[in-house]
Amino acid sequence: MSEKPVRHILGLSGGKDSTALAVLLHKKIPQMEYFFCDTHKELPETYEYLERIKARLGIKIHYLSAKRGFDHWLEIHDGLLPSPQMRWCTVMMKIKPLEEFVGNDEAISYIGIRADENREGYISTKPNIKPVFPFKERRLVKADIFRILEQSGIGLPDYYRWRSRSGCFFCFFQRKYEWVMLAQEHPDLFAEAVKYEQGHKDGRTYTWVQGETLLELLERKDEIIAQHEKSMAREVKSLGKQSLAEVLENILDEEDNELPCLACHL
Known part of the structure; x- marks a missing residue:
């Protein structure tokens, strides 16, 4: 029996960096599996942007959801809203669905951290999920991301008129x-x-x-x-x-x- 092939996965957040990464890699890695962890608390502009990405690149996006919604986990945490110090929403509604999607398969996860960003964090610590950082490898910075999106015809999500980060409409990281x-x-x-x-x-x-x-x-x-x-x-x-x-x-x-x-x- 032949070994199961390594999976290639790329998480789309509805933001510019992961989208630019999809533009960069969708022809180079045709077997790429794209996913979006849907909290069902997203901006409508996010869903519209995902549809634009699918149409322009001709890709399929797997919409992953936690088995229980935000209100359930809020009750479990006794009403304590998530915060930078207590990011339970990310763990329960983003990381867990991803890990269930991958299971025990060997997977390479492509992550859109740029060369001009001073962060190396990864969203899962499972040993079978290996993170790679194509932007860092290619020394691509913020200006390159905007250029890639403009040249692709996808552009930026509509929320970029007033907000620069993807995420839930009530995200505590909003300014x-x-x-x-x-x-x-x-x-x-x-x-x-x-x-x-x-x-x-x-x-x-x-x-x-x-x-x-x-x-x-x-x-x-x-x-x-x-x-x-x-x-x-x-x-x-x-x-x-x-x-x-x-x-x-x-x-x-x-x-x-x-x-x-x-x-x-x-």
Whole structure:
């Protein structure tokens, strides 16, 4: 009996880096298996972008879901919202479905960490899943990613008008400007995120943003937008050759450069 062939897998997050990696590799590795870990708490723009990727590249995407939804795991964690210190959502709703998808098969996982990023983290520690970093091997940086996406015809997801990272609509890694814009772009989703803050049965309050509730943050909407626009104007003036999407990402990273979960934000 012949040995089972090594699987080649690439996780799409609905973000620019993993998409550019798919563009780079889809012809070089025709047996690649593409997957998206669906929390069912994603932005509608994310699903639209995945459809665009499938159509442009002619690939199939496996949509993986946890056996239990976010509300179940929130109850298991006694209402404690996920945070940078307690990333249970990533473990239960992203990593576990991936590991079940691979099982005990030997697999090479292609990860879109760029050469200009100072992080080596991996989303699974299973020994049968070997991570490789094609962008680092090719010394590709952020500007290369934007170029690859533009030349492919896929471009950027629509949320890039106001947000620079993929992930759930209530992701705790959002910057304050992104929360304000979520309220403007998707008021229903913002209202749902507010309910999660207010919904603890014994009256305790957990917040998505450290130090203030979303409603308190929204009261400062004009101040946050004005500061953002001021920063954008300054960045555009100093780095005039960059696209507005690149400028937006630079500004938001300047506001909060904490590294997000690799499973959600590549």
